[in-house]
Amino acid sequence: MRTLLLASLLAPALAAAAPGVPARAKAPPRHPDVTAQLAVQDCAECHAARSPAVVRAWEGSPHGLALVKCVVCHGSTGKDFTRTVAEARCAGCHAAQAASQGPARAGPGGCFTCHEPHALTATGEPPHSK
Template sequence: MKENIIGKYRGLFVVLLIALSPCLVWSGPAKPAKSAAPVKQVHPELSKQEQYIDCAQCHAEATPKVHEEWFASRHGLAMVKCYQCHGTFENFRVTPTRQDCAACHENMLKKCPQDKPCWQCHVPHTFKAKK
């Protein structure tokens, strides 16, 4: 009896697994072991058609906390898009550089410590000052 149920729903399980696989592939940045060299993060493979979809559309489900932080932030309200800080699929980076911030905040970067990245003083995606 149990084998009949498994056999009966095996096809449905396979279809669901294939349909959900894009959501399951990206689970956020990997955390390397302390002794390991930093790993360059790349975005999961997307089709040409998927590359036209706004990042926020997938990340609302894939990384809801990050999406909510960004959406409610000044950058989200100002419609600053993910690629403006994190790059496109060809040059994606999990961690933006100071030069990425300078594209809009050049004057602020002149006032900030030159030896620290922005997120040491500001919470990523909410952009509030850390206390």
């Protein structure tokens, strides 16, 4: 059983590192206006003025109340930054919930098919308990 679990965890990493597999082209930074000095500030310091509804939604959300920083979901302000959070990022902390849904059931928007971004409130019935 342990061998099967270990193999299932290592297989994707080994496949990604396989020789002859072309590397993906590096994308430009997605938040290039943030300097190293600004990166140490909290995102809400700038976004409270730029996108106040987003900041208010996050502040009242389970993530905001637990003080989960923006970089946990969106990545750093450099090359790892992404506006659109992938379901895999959510599954990093919410593996059981993601596994209970599966990508086909979650829909094309992943977790955000049912959960509003930033507020993270569920829309409709709670499917994770099924």
